[in-house]
Amino acid sequence: xxxxxxxxxxxxxxxxxxxxxxxxxxxxxxxxxxxxxxxxxxxxxxxxxxxxxxxxxxxxxxxxxxxxxxxxxxxxxxxxxxxxxxxxxxxxxxxxxxxxxxxxxxxxxxxxxxxxxxxxxxxxxxxxxxxxxxxxxxxxxxxxxxxxxxxxxxxxxxxxxxxxxxxxxxxxxxxxxxxxxxxxxxxxxxxxxxxxxxxxxxxxxxxxxxxxxxxxxxxxxxxxxxxxxxxxxxxxxxxxxxxxxxxxxxxxxxxxxxxxxxxxxxxxxxxxxxxxxxxxxxxxxxxxxxxxxxxxxxxxxxxxxxxxxxxxxxxxxx
Numbered sequence: 650x651x652x653x654x655x656x657x658x659x660x661x662x663x664x665x666x667x668x669x670x671x672x673x674x675x676x677x678x679x680x681x682x683x684x685x686x687x688x689x690x691x692x693x694x695x696x697x698x699x700x701x702x703x704x705x706x707x708x709x710x711x712x713x714x715x716x717x718x719x720x721x722x723x724x725x726x727x728x729x730x731x732x733x734x735x736x737x738x739x740x741x742x743x744x745x746x747x748x749x750x751x752x753x754x755x756x757x758x759x760x761x762x763x764x765x766x767x768x769x770x771x772x773x774x775x776x777x778x779x780x781x782x783x784x785x786x787x788x789x790x791x792x793x794x795x796x797x798x799x800x801x802x803x804x805x806x807x808x809x810x811x812x813x814x815x816x817x818x819x820x821x822x823x824x825x826x827x828x829x830x831x832x833x834x835x836x837x838x839x840x841x842x843x844x845x846x847x848x849x850x851x852x853x854x855x856x857x858x859x860x861x862x863x864x865x866x867x868x869x870x871x872x873x874x875x876x877x878x879x880x881x882x883x884x885x886x887x888x889x890x891x892x893x894x895x896x897x898x899x900x901x902x903x904x905x906x907x908x909x910x911x912x913x914x915x916x917x918x919x920x921x922x923x924x925x926x927x928x929x930x931x932x933x934x935x936x937x938x939x940x941x942x943x944x945x946x947x948x949x950x951x952x953x954x955x956x957x958x959x960x961x962x963x964x965x966x967x
Contacts, residue, residue, distance in 0.1 A: 652800050652803070652893050652896065652897065653800050653803045653804050653807065653838070653839065653842050653897070654842065655842060655843060655846040655847070657800070657804040657807075657842075658804050658807035658808055658811055658839065658842060658843050659811070660804075661704075661708040661801070661804040661805045661807070661808055662808040662811060664707075664708055664711055664712075665704060665707040665708050665711065665805060665808065668697070668703075668707050668737075668740055669696065669697055669703055669704055669707065669808075670695060670696055670697060671812050672691060672692050672693055672695050672696050672809070672812070673692050673695065674689050674690065674691050674692070674813060674816045674817070675689075675690045675692055675924065675926070676688065676689055676690070677690070677923055677924045679923040680919065680920075680923055680924070680936070683919070683940070684936075684939050684940055684943060684946065684951075685943050685946070685947040685948065686939065686943075686946040686947060686948065686949050686950075686951045687948075687949065687950045687951065688936075688939070688951050688953060689813070689817065689822075689824070689950065689951065689952050689953070690924075690953050690954075690955050691809055691810075691812070691813040691952065691953065691954045691955065692926065692955050693809060693932075693954060693955055693956055693957060693958075694926060694927060694928050694929070694932060694955050694956075694957055694958025695926075695958070696957070697736065698729065698732045698733050698736050698760070698764070698959075699729070699732075699760075699957055699958045699959045700729040700732075700733065700929075700956060700957030700958070700959060701806060701809050701836055701954065701956050701957065702729040702730045702732070702733035702796075702806075702957070703733040703736060703737070704805040704806050704808050704809060705730075705733070705797075705799075705801070705802035705803065705804070705805035705806040705835055705839070706724075706730060706733035706734045706736070706737045706794060706802065706805070707733070707736075707737040707740070707805060708801050708802065708804055708805030709734075709737075709794045709799060709801040709802050709805065710722060710734065710737035710738055710740075710741050710743075710794065711737070711740075711741060712801050713741075713792055717792050718741055718743050718792075719743065720789060720790040720791050720792065721738070721743050721744035721745060721746065721789065721791040721792070722734055722738055722743065722744070722745050722746070722791055722792050722793075722794050723745070723746040723747070723748070723782055723785050723786060723789070723791040723792070723793055723794070724745075724746075724747055724748070724782070724793065724794045724795070724796060725747070725748035725749070725771075725778035725779065725781070725782050725796065726747055726748075726749060726761075726796055727749065727750055727753045727754075727757065727884055727885065727887070727888075728749070728753050728754060728756075728757025728758070728760065728761065728884070728885070728959065729757065729885060729957055729959060730796040730797075731747035731749060731757075731761040731766060731768075732757070732760045732761050732764050732766075732959075734747065734766075734794050735747060735761060735764040735765055735766040736764050738765075738766075739764065739765055744767070744791075745764075745765070745766045745767070746766060746767040746768075746769065746785055746789075746791060747761050747766040747767070747768050747769070748768075748769045748770075748771050748778050748781040748782045748785070749761065749768055749769070749770055749771070750770070750771060750772070750773035750774075750777075750778065751770050751771065751772065751773060752773045753884070754884055754959075754961045754964070755961055755963070755964075756959060756960065756961040756962070756963075757884075757959055757961075760959065769781050769785065775876075775888075775889065795891070796833055796835065796888070797832070797833030797834055797835030797838075797888070797891055797894055798833065798834075798835075798891025798892065798893045798894055799835075799893070800893060802835050803835050803838045803839045803842075803893065803894065803897070804839060804842075805839070806835045806836045806838070806839035806840070807838075807839025807840060807842050807843040808839070808843075809836070809839070809840065809954055810827065810839065810840035810843035810844050810847075810954070811843045811847065813827075813952055813954070814843065814844065814847045814848050814851075817848075817952070818848075822950060823848060823850065823851065823950065824848060824851045824950050824951065824952040825850075825851065825852065825949040825950045825951065826851065826852050826853075826854055826946060826949055826950075826951045826952065827840060827844055827848075827851050827852070827853050827854070827951075827952040827953075827954075828854050828855070828856050828906075828935035828938065828939065828951065828952070828953050828954070829853075829855060829856070829935060829953075829954045829956070830855075830856055830857065830883070830885070830886055830931050830932065830934045830935055830954075830956050831855035831856065831857045831864040831886065831890075831898075831905060832857070832861075832885055832886035832887065832888045832931070833888040833889070833890060833891055833894060834864065834890045834891065834894025834895065834897070834898055835894060836954065836956060837853070837855050837894075837898060837902065838893070838894040838897040838898060840853065840954065841853050841897050841898065841900070841901035841902060842897065842901075844901075845901055851952070852903050853901055853902050853903060854902065854903060854904050854905065854906060854938075855898070855902055855904070855905040855906070856905070856906050856907070856908065856934045856935040856937070856938040857883075857886055857905060857906075857907055857908075857934060858881040858882075858883045858886055858907065858908060858909075858910065858913060858934060859907040859908065859909050859910075860880055860881040860910060861876060861877070861881050861883070861886055861887050862905075862907050863875065863876040863877065863889050863890065864890055864898070864905050865905040865906075865907055867890055867895060867898075868898065868899065868902065868904075868905055871899070873889065873890050873891075873892070873895050874889075875889060876888065876889040881910060881913075881930075882910055882913060882914060882930040882966060883913055883930040883931040883933075883934055884930070884931065885929070885930075885931035885956065885957065886931050886934065906938035906941070906942060907938065908934055908937035908938045908941055909937075909941075912937040912938075912940065912941055913930055913933050913934055913937045914930070914933075914966045914967060915937070915940075916933040916934070916936040916937035916940060917929075917930055917932075917933035918967050919936070920933060920936065920955075926958070927958045927960060928955050928957070928958050928960075929956075929957050929958055929959050929960045930960075930966075931956055931957065932955040932956045932957050932958065935953045935954070936953060939951065939953070
């Protein structure tokens, strides 16, 4: 049995619908010409908290019973998920604590603080993240909301693909490909479940930085490969896959493409210049992968989920 079903995603959409935006699907003639494909961008950069993460976090927080919720929630995050959990906790009227790596971007640190979280800073390792979260849970009884390896989070993230496919269908179009960024795998996992059920002929492809290509290696090796020291501008994609997300990816994802740091920067800049919208580096990775593999997508209708738009404007690479 699947860990997450289309019914779970539909219930999640109903549960969180009054809190999130049904984000627009945008096109760009210039990017179509440059790529040779017909690109349809699901703009989660316009989402609440500026990223798709609000979907999964809100679903997870509102699935807690009142006794669990009263003790608050805790998570670890480099930024977007922490902000999302905090905002969802505010909506639920409960406390949120976020364990953040010390090297998280300043704009994301500030955002998490402004949403009202208690922040615990830690060393930039998965082990230190989890230890700090576990220590807080032991003393407070708070519920841990995992950034991606959680069925409620995966179901919530899948609502973005449900919306994208619904908007495409209403315009009489079907996607040949759907690309999402891959970090921990929550977004692509939820997208897999939704797409396999609603648009089974659509090929699902992941995209990640060459400098953090653990998902590609994991898919090739058939087991989770530990993330190497990942020095990448796509800070949201430095995380290793989880057992739940990897199981779904193995079943549904045909391929994971990678992009170099310069290709990611160039793709982000291209979107800013041509579409006049703000996306963060992690969101640019799928477009970078498409532009690096034009022959594969030539003439095809391609959906791309722009995962977020939280950029540190004081640390731009261009």
